[in-house]
Amino acid sequence: MTLLMWLQGMLIQPFVEFGFMRRALVACLALGLSCGPIGTLLVLRRMSLVGDAIAHALLPGAALAFVLFGFSLWAMSIGGFVAAVAVAGLAGLVARLTPQREDASFAAFYLIALAAGVMIISIRGNSVDLMRVLFGTVLAVDDASLLLIAGIASLSLLVLALVYRPLVVECFDPGFLRHLGNAGAWVHALFLMLLVLNLVGGFQALGTLMAVGLMMLPATAARFWAAEVWSLAAVAALFAVLSGWGGLLLSYHANLPSGPSIVLLAGSFYALSLLIGRRDSLLARQLSRRSHRKA
C-alpha cells in the first residue's frame, strides 16, 4: 500500500499537481505517436540522417520569422516548414538533375541552412534567442503549440495509413516507387512532407536539435525488439512515449533540464536495447552462438 502510494507520488503526482507537466506530457505523447512510425520508416529507408538534416534546415526559416514577427508560433512554424521543404526539394532536385547522390546534396543544403539560421539570429537577436530556437522548452508549451502538435500527429497518422503500403514496399525494394513513376515520386514527397511537419511540431516543444532525437532514437532501438514494420513502429512509438514521460519525471525529480532529459532517456532505451534486445542485440548474439556450439 505504501509502496503504491510512493509510486503514485513519484510517477503520477507531478502531472496531477501541475498543468505545465500535463501539457508537456501530452505534447510528448502526441510527438511520440507520430514520430515512432516516421522514424521507423526513415530507418528502413536508410534515411536515418535525413531527419537530422531536415531538423537543421528548419532553422533559417524559423529564425527569419522570429526576427520579423518575434516569438510567434505560427510565423516560426510556417517559416521553418517552408525552409525545410525548400531544402528537401532542392536536395531532391540536385539528386535528379546531377549525378550527385541525395544524401550528399542533403548534407550540403542543410549545412548552408544551418549557417544561415545562426547568422540571421546572431545579427538581429542574441544568443539567448538562438538557444531558445535550438533547444526550445517543453515546459512552456501553450494551448496553441499543443493544438499544433496534436494536429500534426493526427494528420501524420492518417496520411501514413493511406500511403502505408507503397512506403513499406519501397523500404524493401528501393526501385519500387520509381517503377510507379509519378505516383512514386508523390509518395516520396508526401513522406518527406510528413517528416518536415513532425519536426516542426517537435521543434515547438523540444527545439530543432532535440526534436529529431525523439524521432530517431526510439526507431533505432525498436530494431532490436521487432521485425515487422507495424511492430517496429509500435515499439518505436512506445519507446518515444516512455522517453517523454520518464524524461519529464527525471526533469521534475532530479532537477535536470527537460529537453535533454527526454532525449537522453530515449538514448538509454537505445543502449539497453542494443545490449539486451530480443533480436540481434549483443546478448542475443552471444546466446545464439552458444546454442549453436551446443548443437
Add this chain to the structure above:
Amino acid sequence: MMQFDSTPRALRRAFLTLLASAGTARWSVAPAAQTPPPVLKVVATFSVLADIAREVGGTAVEVTALVGPNADAHVFEPTPSDVRRVASADVVVTNGLRYEGWIDRLIKASGFRGPVVVASQGVVTRGVSGGADPHAWQSLANGQRYAENIRAVLVAALSARAPARVAEVEARAAAYQQRLAALDRDTRERFAALPAERRRVITAHDAFGYFSDAYGVVFIAPRGWTTGSEPSAKAVAAIVRQARASKASALLVENISDPRLIERIGRESGLKVGGALYSDALSPVGTEADTYVRMFEHNVKTLVDAMSLNVPGASGDAGAVPR
C-alpha cells in the same frame, strides 16, 4: 555549441588584423567641426554603462556600448569589430563584479592599455550563490556611485588632453547626481505608499536583488543565477508552488527571458501577467527605456501598476503596459 567554439579563433584573427592596421588607425581622427568635437572615445561594456557615461561626459566624449540595447551581456560573443573598437578607445568602462566574464580576454586581445573603470567600485555588494551579485545598477544609490566613478576617470583623462572641457563634465556630473538622488527619493516614496504584502512580484530573471534591498520589493525568480540555462521541471514546479503559496501580487515578464515560460507560470498560479521590466539592457533608442533614468522610471511604474492590478477599486489602466 558551434558558436562558442569559434570565438578564440575569431579573436585571434581580429588581433592579427589589428596588429597590421594599428599604425594607420591613429591617424584617421576627423577634423574639428562647429561644436567642439568629442575628445575621448569611451567604450562601455553594455548599454546602461554607456548611457551613464554619455550623461556625465556630454559632448566631450563619444560613447559606444559593446552589448547593445535588448541584448544579454551574460552570453555576449565579441566580434572582431568589438576588438577593434576596444583597441581604439581611450577609456573602457566595465561593470565589474564578474558581470562581463569576457572583458579581460577582450582587452588583452585588443592590446588596449588605457584606463579601465570598474563602475561598481565602492558599492556595497550583496552576496548570492556564486559570488557577489553584479546587477548593482538596479539601485539608484549605486547608480550614483557608478556616475561618480565614471566622472573621476573622465576628468582625469580630460585634464591630460583638454583641460578646458573638464568644467563641462563636472557640471554635468553634478546635475546628473541630483537627478538620480531625486529619482531615488521619489522611488522610495512610491513603494513606501504600498502595503508590504503587495510588494511581492515574480520575474523571470533574478537581477533585482539591489532593487529589492533598496526599495523593499520582494522578487521571486523562477530561474537560477544565469539566463543561459534551460529550466528543469523541478525549478518550474517550485516557482509555481511558491507563487501559489506566497500570495505574490504580480507576475512580470522581463525583456530577455523566455516570455512563454513566465506566461505558463502565470496561468498555473492564477496571477495576471504585468508588463516588462528592463534589467540588464536598455531598450533601443527612442523607446520606453532607452536611458538609465528612463529604464528606472519605467520599471518603477510597471511594478507599481502591476502591484495595483488586483486591488479592488484600483484604476483600470493598471495592466495597460504593453509587452
